[in-house]
Amino acid sequence: MSDRIRMTTPIVEMDGDEMTRVIWQWIKEILLNPYIELKTEYYDLGLNERDKTADAVTIKAAEATKRLGVAVKCATITPNQERQQEYQLAALYDSPNATIRSILDGTVFRTPIIVAGIKPFIPTWQRPITIARHAYGDIYKATELALYEQWQDSRVELVATRPDGQEQRQLVFDFASTSKPAGESAGEPAGKPTGEPAGELAASKPAGEPAGEPTGEPAGEPAGEPAGEPAGKLAGKPASKPAGGIVQGIHNTEASISSFARACMQFALTRQEDLWFSAKDTISKTYDRRFRDIFAAIYQNEYQERFNKAGIEYYYTLIDDAVARVIRSEGGFIWATKNYDGDVMSDLVASAFGSLAMMSSVLVSPGGQYEFEAAHGTVQRHFYRWQQGLKTSTNPVATIFAWTGALARRGELDGLTDLVDFAQNLEAATLKTIASGKMTADLLAISSLESKQGLNTEDFLQVIVENL
Ligand code: NAP
Numbered sequence: 397m398s399d400r401i402r403m404t405t406p407i408v409e410m411d412g413d414e415m416t417r418v419i420w421q422w423i424k425e426i427l428l429n430p431y432i433e434l435k436t437e438y439y440d441l442g443l444n445e446r447d448k449t450a451d452a453v454t455i456k457a458a459e460a461t462k463r464l465g466v467a468v469k470c471a472t473i474t475p476n477q478e479r480q481q482e483y484q485l486a487a488l489y490d491s492p493n494a495t496i497r498s499i500l501d502g503t504v505f506r507t508p509i510i511v512a513g514i515k516p517f518i519p520t521w522q523r524p525i526t527i528a529r530h531a532y533g534d535i536y537k538a539t540e541l542a543l544y545e546q547w548q549d550s551r552v553e554l555v556a557t558r559p560d561g562q563e564q565r566q567l568v569f570d571f572a573s574t575s576k577p578a579g580e581s582a583g584e585p586a587g588k589p590t591g592e593p594a595g596e597l598a599a600s601k602p603a604g605e606p607a608g609e610p611t612g613e614p615a616g617e618p619a620g621e622p623a624g625e626p627a628g629k630l631a632g633k634p635a636s637k638p639a640g641g642i643v644q645g646i647h648n649t650e651a652s653i654s655s656f657a658r659a660c661m662q663f664a665l666t667r668q669e670d671l672w673f674s675a676k677d678t679i680s681k682t683y684d685r686r687f688r689d690i691f692a693a694i695y696q697n698e699y700q701e702r703f704n705k706a707g708i709e710y711y712y713t714l715i716d717d718a719v720a721r722v723i724r725s726e727g728g729f730i731w732a733t734k735n736y737d738g739d740v741m742s743d744l745v746a747s748a749f750g751s752l753a754m755m756s757s758v759l760v761s762p763g764g765q766y767e768f769e770a771a772h773g774t775v776q777r778h779f780y781r782w783q784q785g786l787k788t789s790t791n792p793v794a795t796i797f798a799w800t801g802a803l804a805r806r807g808e809l810d811g812l813t814d815l816v817d818f819a820q821n822l823e824a825a826t827l828k829t830i831a832s833g834k835m836t837a838d839l840l841a842i843s844s845l846e847s848k849q850g851l852n853t854e855d856f857l858q859v860i861v862e863n864l
């Protein structure tokens with residue numbers, strides 16, 4: 397075994413849970429250890445170990461990634477109440493991915509793994525489309541209020557208070573204007589929504605809670621459109637239309653948007669692919685416009701020259717235009733999206749390419765640290781079968797690609813061409829295996845190949861070895 401590939405710097409290895417933990421071991425035994433003197437700094441992010449260390453192990457693993465620069469992570473359970481019982485957990489720990497993301501301040505890039513015989517639903521797509529999702533803020537850190545019953549006539553404002561007490565206010569919406577004739581609310585003094593006595597506040601519903609059934613009106617009717625009603629009809633009696641409504645406050649920060657922009661541009665350079673960024677700045681003239689401007693400034697000041705040299709492009713376009721272009725495209729670019737757009741579009745793009753089990757994911761920090769993983773979860777149902785001693789046909793491809801991504805990155809950083817070559821060969825052998833008609837059950841169902849055979853996970857891994 398002396399001719400195994402040597403490594404110089406360890407990769408941060410984050411072990412995980414359930415079926416993916418089992419596959420993790422197999423990948424190392426069957427595909428990696430025979431060829432590489434694997435050097436890793438091992439962190440067990442399995443739920444038991446997270447519980448034993450009160451989740452300190454997750455933080456240590458993220459810090460190790462900051463130090464060493466390259467990590468590979470197995471899928472992990474994000475505990476909920478059922479998992480808490482199942483594993484007798486002391487607490488409901490945060491999602492490890494969220495913890496790692498907040499420590500590395502990263503952006504998540506998801507790229508489908510394309511293989512012969514699995515055709516995208518969009519016939520023009522020939523190369524992968526990578527979605528870069530901004531993973532901070534917007535509706536994912538929103539403050540929301542439901543304003544019904546005693547609150548239905550609220551006037552809602554945005555208030556910014558400086559440290560010296562100076563205030564800036566902007567009207568969001570005056571709900572009084574929806575249940576009263578227009579003239580009545582217009583004369584009201586502005587900016588006094590907080591002047592109400594505390595007692596009255598306490599007597600009403602907690603502000604954050606929707607007040608169950610505000611009216612007996614059909615749910616389909618919008619609350620904000622009483623304008624057509626004759627004033628006289630409303631003036632004498634309480635509003636007959638559903639009144640009140642909902643509000644939401646969202647934010648983002650210069651720091652987060654800037655590091656998102658840099659991560660996207662860095663990633664485009666690494667992959668040598670064009671970068672698109674989309675938002676809705678025609679409607680959101682301050683919020684989305686700021687995203688657009690930050691991207692433009694960082695591109696001009698830091699990346700334009702390098703993009704020109706690499707022969708790649710950056711451009712901004714409206715989200716609706718982007719959607720239309722994506723569908724008509726051949727693929728082969730990176731699509732940077734705001735948080736919600738990325739949440740929705742990454743699932744759409746993954747499904748349209750064929751399978752969630754064929755989606756790889758990498759977290760890239762502004763400091764250039766990379767953490768590779770599969771986009772899918774721990775494949776719980778398969779694990780319970782495996783625990784009963786049954787063989788499963790769980791697709792290991794995205795987990796294999798997490799390893800090859802990490803090995804190739806490590807190899808590039810350390811100048812180890814044999815390690816980079818091995819990673820590329822392993823990816824090619826994996827794709828060749830599937831293209832030859834040998835695949836796991838999930839792919840069998842969607843492959844267009846005429847002659848194909850479903851294999852269990854271990855047999856599938858053995859055929860990859862034969863193709864290496
Ligand atoms: P999941 O593990 O991705 O599985 C959802 C379903 O998709 C599976 O039941 C399976 O369908 C299919 N599937 C996913 N990956 C597959 C693969 N490699 N091979 C074959 N089929 C595959 O998602 P989940 O069931 O919602 O979540 C399970 C656990 O994973 C949860 O505890 C969750 O917290 C965790 N999770 C972790 C991550 C992460 O660490 N990044 C991400 C998502 C979820 P069939 O059962 O029909 O075969």
Ligand code: MG
Nearest residue numbers: 738739740743
């Ligand atoms: Mg989603």
